[in-house]
Amino acid sequence: MLQLNYSGFSLEAGTDEAGRGCLSGPVVAAAVILPEDFTHPFLNDSKQLSEKKREEVKPFIEAHALAYSVSFVWQQEVDEMNVLQASITGMHRAIAALKITPEFIIVDGNKFRDYKEIPHETIVKGDAKYLSIAAASVLAKTYRDIYMAKIHKEFPMYNWAKNKGYPTKEHRNAIRAFGATDYHRKTFRLLPEQIKLKI
Secondary structure, eight states: OOBSOSSSOSSEEEEEEEOTTOSBSOEEEEEEEOOTTOOOSSOOOGGGSOHHHHHHHHHHHHHHOSEEEEEEEOHHHHHHHOHHHHHHHHHHHHHHTOSSOOSEEEEESSOOOOBTTBOEEEETTGGGTBHHHHHHHHHHHHHHHHHHHHHHTTOGGGOHHHHTTOOOHHHHHHHHHHOOOTTBOTTSOOSTTOSSOOO
């Protein structure tokens, strides 16, 4: 059973990101502040939910959250700052865009940078422990999936609608056959047998 609150502050924001391990596309982060009476029958870490369940719970979160926001850190930025910094930057951007300033921030994972003067706590596997982080993980994942389905239409040979930019065998075979696009992260090891892909 996921818990609603960690800190005791009523305006507690949960934040999480999606897409860190992908070869293409942005890192997407979300931040969510839930009301004190929030419940949902199956909200959980987005990785534990089917795509259908995530799509079902997304509008519920958006309708019932006190505040939520989603931010994109584009692949060129990921290359410039590295994926960990991109994740933290994305979470900062999402928190900054909330229409309510949180009193406390809970973060999925074990790495974060101070955001302004707001106290925070990092929680390993927080998306499977706290509802606001789970809600943020669902929003980050669903918004990223929508974006990857959109750019799939431009480059259908990589099948991003299905693999979402993750390093599947099919995705890597397409990179081998067609090369890398502007959507690919150039600092990532796109093909296992090559240290650096010539682009």
